[in-house]
Amino acid sequence: MSTNTKLQSQVLGIPIDTIRLLLQVLIFVSVAGAAISSRLFSVIRFESIIHEFDPWFNFRATKYLVTHSFYDFLNWFDDRTWYPLGRVTGGTLYPGLMVTSGVIWHVLRDWFSLPIDIRNICVMLAPAFSGLTAIATYALTTEMKDSNAGLLSAIFMGIAPGYISRSVAGSYDNEAIAITLLMATFAFWIKAQKQGSVLYGTLTALLYFYMVSAWGGYVFITNLIPLHVFVLILMGRYNHRLYTSYCTWYAIGTLASMQIPFVGFLPIRSNDHMAALGVFGLIQLVAFGDYVKSQITEKAFKTFLVVSIASIVSLGLGGLVGLTALGWIAPWTGRFYSLWDTSYAKIHIPIIASVSEHQPTAWPAFFFDTSFLIWLFPAGIYLCFQELKDEHVFVIIYGVLCSYFAGVMVRLMLTLTPVICVCGGIAVSKLFDAYLDISDLFTGEVVEEDSKKKGSKKKPASSATIFKILSKVLVLTSFAYYLFYFVYHCTWVTSNAYSSPSVVLPSRNPDGSPTIIDDYREAYYWLRMNTPEDAKVMSWWDYGYQIGGMADRTTLVDNNTWNNTHIATVGKAMCSSEEVSYEILKKHDVDYVLIIFGGVIGFSGDDLNKFLWMIRISEGIWPDEVRERDFFTDRGEYKVDQSATETMKNSLMYKMSYYRFHDLFNGRDGIDRVRSQTIPIANAPELSVVEEAFTSTNWIVRIYKVKDLDNLGRDLKQVSAGSKTKKSRIIKKPKISLRE
């Protein structure tokens, strides 16, 4: 017997535990390798470049951090954005991301003698952290089932497109590190509540603090952990371990989170944080009740319970309503409302609705982003229900909540993906536990041999074995196929959908060779090189961060969107007639106006397609002056061709977009390739308050210079009209009366 166990626990003379460890390390390394390398498509295909919009701000802030001191960074007042208001940048950002890359930069430079460019660190941060996310997911899933499930979910997490969409190389956004922290915090929380350990509770709190410093989505943890505790209490599963871990996490985590300037006193004032505070109070009462219960009779305890619950609920609700009414605690934020009422934003806050990632998710997106895991997800939840230990309750709550949120907002797919991977891991591993276990086949043969000896019931047993083998082979091959297909799908999606920097657009030459459209950088660099350093550039807010990051010029509005009125002002300037716009431009010292126009090459994300949002947002502030209806034709269509309304044709945006557009068509009617509409030559706009300063190669970016006030005090429209009619220069003698 002893030799037998020795044989089993050794392969080629190496203990099986060592092999297991070695395999695990190997798997981790390859999972991290797969996670990182599949995020490098954009670097290989384009270059090491910061993507999209928000990352440009984070990148700029990081550069500020590494060139100034940390305290300068926290006290950073940025007068180059939101002109003339400025922005208290240091106090209104989550510094975790910038500090992380700043620390990595310093450590590599000072300790390892690797003076890597800060841009490359920013670009590679998200892929590097995705490797860590896989490990954190492993830790979390291992707590749920075992390390087999952990490894599977780590692989899923590493390459699931739902997470890759926000963590490819160059997508230097808060989510890049936040998902890692989310998973790590949860893993430690599960460990803490399982063991009732103060150490793990503290680690959870520290990771929570890191998360708070990195992403506004920390509120998700702030609510999910209390909800877990609350549900456990309702299920009658209160124990001292739960009390210890929750109180440790809440006390340390809350105090730590208040050290972030942007968060400050929110944890005790904002309604988003009230659940955590409430559960903290509740768990004290429950602990007290638990103590009382152990001291008095059951009947007395029942009375005690009823009285205390009634008084607490009324006190709590009354306090909440009262404090909100008094304005001591902040009301819920707009994003929060739009979570519950999907049409809330559209009606009340067009600026939130105008962001494409705040739109509700279309159902194919779930399949697109998680492939076969989406249908394994309910199976995993079901398996959790079957076992239903404390930690399984957590996964169930997480899964249910996030499924709802992900349906409301596209960007919250991101928080759903990890729990899908965890559940998928549990389900697949359970399946493999059952079907990969071939020991019963051998035991079946033993039975067969036994029956052989006895000489009875030979046939049924063997046919059962065949069916067993068949079913195993069938299930295993189909799942091998699904796994294979999953990897294939993830790679395809990553490569085709999520690896475009959107600053640089891929294209093809007439001969079919690949090329890139680099209009954004062309125009931004022109601004940077050839305009005065203090020039103010007005553009729609989408391009604010990019202008700040690449063109290094002062902007009026940017992607921070903290001041709706200011954005509406820009919107009004864009959608009003030249006279009205000129007044706004001059009041805001605007030197250049930048617009995006895709009509020449057929780039659909241009300003005319976003124009309705500009109109809606400014209509929200000036309902008398801007009316959305005026931009639609009588038949209710949004048109730019000959049926375009007068208001449309007179708007500054329309004029700037199509200025000299017809010259491309030799003065004949032009064809807008995005909207597939013909722009008649009669609509060819004349500009009098701005003049063309620069247009990029493919016309995507057009920059106009705002004219100075006429030095004779004339209306600029008259001036340009006058210069048009009088080709020959007429020198008038000054009137005699002027000289007197």
Added chain:
Amino acid sequence: MKWTSIVLIQAALWNLCMAVSALDIPASWVNEHYTRTIDLKKSYVRETVLVEAKNVDSSPISEYYFSLPDGFGGMGNVSVLSAILDEQVPLEFDKLENNVFKLKLPIPLATNSRVSLRIRYVYMDVFSPIPRQIGMGDIQTLLFKVNKFNYSPYPTDDLTVLVEGMNKAKEMDILDKPDSETAELDVPEIPTVSEDGSWRLGPVDNVKPWSLKPVGLLYDHNKPLAKVHLLERGIWLPSSDINEFQIEEYYEVYNDGAELNSGFSRVEWIKGNYETARNHWALSHFEFPSTSALEFDDYYFTDKVGMVTTHKKIKNFLLFEPRFPLFGGWKYNFTFGFNQKFDNHLKKLDDETYILKVPLLNSALDLTYSTVNLNFYLPENAEFVNVSSPIAFQSIETDFEKSYLDVSDGHKKVTVVYKNLFEDVSKVDVLVMYKYTKANYWWKVFKISGFVFIGLVSYYLLQLVDLSL
């Protein structure tokens, strides 16, 4: 009162000194034949002076004073000057003030003997576009101010001035005043013959010393005046036996020519087909000549927002288009990097002494440079010995620059600063001598591996600490 008079006397004395220093040239030569050839084809001026001079002094002389034909501050920044005796012997010279050079003949020349000198020089920043602002389709016209005479300290028997490389040139009177009191303004008429693209002034006889007649030449020059304000040319030398070194050049360029009279209109740019036109005054491409010795291996172009992909190799050129065409006054900067093979560039004198020979510039065509910092990054722990440059430099500095895995002070950085260069300087080589021993190399390897070892050992030791409660 007393003070002001002293100041006045001082000022007068100072003026006198200035005048004397300019005048203090003995009239010991007569220029028998003096030919100036001015070449205006490029964005700088290349001038060649041929002089046949006769010693009219009573004793043998070994110095010939040569003054640039300026006299009214019209020559901008002078780049390189070279003087050759009898078509073969390069002459040494001292630069005195007011653009006067003292050429030193190898042996004193006897009375009544003759020498023939060829003096070549290049100067830049002398053109002004007239009018300053033009339309995109217009032709750029430049004003070039020139002295019709030779402004020599010696009398000249026979003077000819040739101007080449102009289109549709017109002469204009200008109001510039001579900046020296010695200038001779009473000059004879000089006959002018103009053929297509060139002018011939003279010959004119008996020109007095310091003769000056500034005129303006207005001519069509439909090419950009590309100017590099600053070039940081960095040459990174490897510490091991790799047969390549890296070159990275950072350019800050602008177009010194005419400005656009309106905003930049893409329609006009497309319609005029100026992108591909070789003769347009907007600076839309740089042509870096490539030879078999200079093949630009693994080259790249970047600027401060990332890669610039508009470049291609065609035949003997590397063509680079900036992100946008540069009109007058427009600026751009970019970084150009590539690898170059060591063949014929590095010579090992002995076990530890190396001599590196590299071209001073790697210039695109028709470029002039205000400041060039030539940076040599020697391997870490190398010892810099000397730099030898055929062209005078402004200053030389050494510093350190930390690069990847530099665990001591970093690469030794030797910066040689030059002013006012032009494209042809790329034919000139600079020599750098430095010492780098095998011990230095192994010391670095040992140090890096030591750090890695310490790191691993401390990790191991940390693992031994038992933190469990």
